[in-house]
Amino acid sequence: MADLLQLLVAGLATGGIYALVAIGFTLLWQTSQTINFAQGEFVMLPAFFVLIGMGYFGLSFWPAVALGGALSVVLLGLVFKKLMVEPMIRHGVLPLVIATIGLAILMKEAVRQFYGADAWPFPVLAATTDVTVFGAVFAVQSLVILAICVAVVVALQLFLGGTRTGRCMQATAQNPTVARLLGIRVERMILYTFLINGALVTVASILITPIYLAKFTNGEWLGLYAFIAAIIGGFNQVRGAIAGGLLLGVVDNFAAVYLSSQYRTAIPLLILIVVVLFRPQGLLGRIEERTV
Amino acid sequence: MSSVLEVRDLKKSFGGIVAVDGVSFGVEEGEILGIIGPNGSGKSTLFNCILGQLQPTAGEVHLDGRPVTGMRACDLNRLGVSRTFQLLQIFPQLTVRKNLILAGQEHQGTMLSRLAGRPDAGLSAAAERMLGFFRLERLADEHAADLSYGQQKLLDVAMAFMAGPRLALLDEPAGGVNPTMLASLRERLQAINAEQGSTFVVIEHNMEFVMALCNRILVLDEGRVIAQGDPAQVRRDPKVIEAYLGRS
Amino acid sequence: MRHSRSLAAGIMLALGAAFLVVAPLGLKPYGIFILSMWAVMTIAAIGLNLTLGYAGQISLAQAAFVGIGAYLTAYLTTKGWPFWSTYMLGGVSCFAIGWLLGYPALRVQHHYLAFVTLAFNTLVYLIFRNEEWLTGGIYGISNVPRPVVLGWSMNGPREFYYFCLAHLALVSVATWWLLRSPWGLAFVALRENPIRALSLGVDTRRYTLMAFALGAGLGGISGALYAPLVQFIDPTPFALGLSLNLLLMVVLGGSGYFFGPFLGAIVAVLLPEWLRFTEGFYLMGYALLVIVLMAFSPSGLLGLADRLTRPAPRGAP
Numbered sequence: 001m002a003d004l005l006q007l008l009v010a011g012l013a014t015g016g017i018y019a020l021v022a023i024g025f026t027l028l029w030q031t032s033q034t035i036n037f038a039q040g041e042f043v044m045l046p047a048f049f050v051l052i053g054m055g056y057f058g059l060s061f062w063p064a065v066a067l068g069g070a071l072s073v074v075l076l077g078l079v080f081k082k083l084m085v086e087p088m089i090r091h092g093v094l095p096l097v098i099a100t101i102g103l104a105i106l107m108k109e110a111v112r113q114f115y116g117a118d119a120w121p122f123p124v125l126a127a128t129t130d131v132t133v134f135g136a137v138f139a140v141q142s143l144v145i146l147a148i149c150v151a152v153v154v155a156l157q158l159f160l161g162g163t164r165t166g167r168c169m170q171a172t173a174q175n176p177t178v179a180r181l182l183g184i185r186v187e188r189m190i191l192y193t194f195l196i197n198g199a200l201v202t203v204a205s206i207l208i209t210p211i212y213l214a215k216f217t218n219g220e221w222l223g224l225y226a227f228i229a230a231i232i233g234g235f236n237q238v239r240g241a242i243a244g245g246l247l248l249g250v251v252d253n254f255a256a257v258y259l260s261s262q263y264r265t266a267i268p269l270l271i272l273i274v275v276v277l278f279r280p281q282g283l284l285g286r287i288e289e290r291t292v
Numbered sequence: 293m294s295s296v297l298e299v300r301d302l303k304k305s306f307g308g309i310v311a312v313d314g315v316s317f318g319v320e321e322g323e324i325l326g327i328i329g330p331n332g333s334g335k336s337t338l339f340n341c342i343l344g345q346l347q348p349t350a351g352e353v354h355l356d357g358r359p360v361t362g363m364r365a366c367d368l369n370r371l372g373v374s375r376t377f378q379l380l381q382i383f384p385q386l387t388v389r390k391n392l393i394l395a396g397q398e399h400q401g402t403m404l405s406r407l408a409g410r411p412d413a414g415l416s417a418a419a420e421r422m423l424g425f426f427r428l429e430r431l432a433d434e435h436a437a438d439l440s441y442g443q444q445k446l447l448d449v450a451m452a453f454m455a456g457p458r459l460a461l462l463d464e465p466a467g468g469v470n471p472t473m474l475a476s477l478r479e480r481l482q483a484i485n486a487e488q489g490s491t492f493v494v495i496e497h498n499m500e501f502v503m504a505l506c507n508r509i510l511v512l513d514e515g516r517v518i519a520q521g522d523p524a525q526v527r528r529d530p531k532v533i534e535a536y537l538g539r540s
Numbered sequence: 541m542r543h544s545r546s547l548a549a550g551i552m553l554a555l556g557a558a559f560l561v562v563a564p565l566g567l568k569p570y571g572i573f574i575l576s577m578w579a580v581m582t583i584a585a586i587g588l589n590l591t592l593g594y595a596g597q598i599s600l601a602q603a604a605f606v607g608i609g610a611y612l613t614a615y616l617t618t619k620g621w622p623f624w625s626t627y628m629l630g631g632v633s634c635f636a637i638g639w640l641l642g643y644p645a646l647r648v649q650h651h652y653l654a655f656v657t658l659a660f661n662t663l664v665y666l667i668f669r670n671e672e673w674l675t676g677g678i679y680g681i682s683n684v685p686r687p688v689v690l691g692w693s694m695n696g697p698r699e700f701y702y703f704c705l706a707h708l709a710l711v712s713v714a715t716w717w718l719l720r721s722p723w724g725l726a727f728v729a730l731r732e733n734p735i736r737a738l739s740l741g742v743d744t745r746r747y748t749l750m751a752f753a754l755g756a757g758l759g760g761i762s763g764a765l766y767a768p769l770v771q772f773i774d775p776t777p778f779a780l781g782l783s784l785n786l787l788l789m790v791v792l793g794g795s796g797y798f799f800g801p802f803l804g805a806i807v808a809v810l811l812p813e814w815l816r817f818t819e820g821f822y823l824m825g826y827a828l829l830v831i832v833l834m835a836f837s838p839s840g841l842l843g844l845a846d847r848l849t850r851p852a853p854r855g856a857p
Contacts, residue, residue, distance in 0.1 A: 035651040087835045095838035098791050102830030109823040262670040269659035276656050280648050369741035381736040397722040398741035406722040413722045
């Protein structure tokens, strides 16, 4: 029982990270029909920014994180939107999908060129010790990750629901045409979602890299997991991404322990296929009937 | 006289909104039936339900006495029911001629025989006739994207007649077409009706066009039939006047 | 103007074909191997171009089909089966699996479809890697024999190159026939406007499945040639990377253009060899090219050439 609880918390912690990445993914889709195939690489990169800050500029950890975060928000948010999404989205969804596949390759190869193919250790946020609560042993790291994820999600929800800008962003996500008629500066709101995505992937990067080390290939499975989380939960809403992310994290952790390690990665993929085939609107999504 | 199309108590709702609310009507062989009604009265949804593009919530559709409710649009088409859409639906990347051949090819042979057969599915002559009939010969090898709006509209209608349908459902064929083109479109439609004996159902906003073209008119409001009869009767019907004036 | 355009295209085509026939005479075995690889990858890309370029259905599973074809051939020919039987089997079984993979496409489109096919590719890869009793796991299958045709051994690099080239020619002619038949038109209709196509009697469901099945079948054929070409196969080449690469080949060359895959495979298979001195920067340049091309010409290099040389439309305003 205690083991199960421990496993559950560890799963929720990684699931929380997937949720952060998945939220960014769905936000971009909702506001600007951007399917970002490079989302995984977006998570891989900020950790290297931090390493560069510490290694080349001799900064200590937190200033390096601040530098990495700022760089990520500018490059992965602003520059990504202005240089890639804006010129391409008018051609339709598919060319942008292809271009982000290209971008993923570009980012991966650039990191390999300039930082090598090795896995680099990354500073942990909390001591790698365990605590005992009600007889169950938890890794402090898992608890810290979970707490940060919850804090970020709550902050985001408060912003989206509680501020004027946030509500304007939600209106933009639901229906850009109506939002424009209401006088909302839609372009600016879309830009905000890209900046928020930049911030979310930075947080995810800082949280996940200590576990898996900084490696140029990290994005490959991270992006896939984020998308699976988004699909499972329901692609068109934030709470779907959260639920999907947490579920995926838990399932993945249990699969690693109770199923063959060889086919561990197959479980999320099978879930994805089943959900798309039998409930394409996602577990929490609504069906949108298309009229002709 | 036999009904080509028979619609019985057709209903369609989206969530809580009832778009079509128990519509029944029949169309006789060779008839041109007009369907009019204010915006949002359920005309296009009715078409989409009849043609298998949307699944009706309740009710039945019969073609030549045979139930075809919810049948897929492609199967219905091959039974001789063709249509146009409210918004222009052509294939802009293809030439005018290819658009027409596409509109006829699935009615020739089987999938396998089409693969083994000629690239034009033996439809070159038919396409040529249709080009001549709609006066598009000169544009046969242009990409449909390069045509003017009126020409594209003609092509759209021509595609619906390429396979010689028994029944054609036209959704606003006159929408956005200039007056000269309009007269020629009406005359072309009447010619097809007279020559091939095919039956039409036409949704239209342009009253003059619809009154001149149709033998009988059905008026829809809020998903229900509120009046029907020949053009003169409908024009005088107070319920029709109210439905139109009461809204605007 | 139109006339001179097709004349120029014809001349380039004839030159290209002549080059392909003469090239191995002046190349070292490794060069011939690369050229054979180009032919094999072009076949897989032609298949994907049918699915994606013509029928408009995105698929990130083409590497899985190349893998299935390759493993079938490797496994069975090392057990003594004749090549032609495993070749047919590879094509047919991939056709069947591709048909099944098409079912999700009837329900979902675009990115959903992309990720479902991607998931399929990764699952197949896991099977290649983990089912050691069948696939040899990470050790793979070695000593895949090259076929003997009418008593003539294809063992030498030059012979096997011509063998691959002949298959590419065969596949090209068959695809060309298919595309100029009513099927080609139906595929384009499916891509451009499925709802209108349906209303014109095009059975979009059957054509969608057919587009997937045919594309997959060509993937299987490509794999059946790949195994005897490299003579040793392991799971690595059939991971997602190859699927992405094939997708980029098709899009880069010009999706929906008959010669798009040929050109795309040149950029993806031949150019890296010529530009070896650039090392890792080649892939970065390749990725950049894809991004820039998507911004300015989503229909790829051939789309760009088409636009630059197309005469202004006549007639209508």
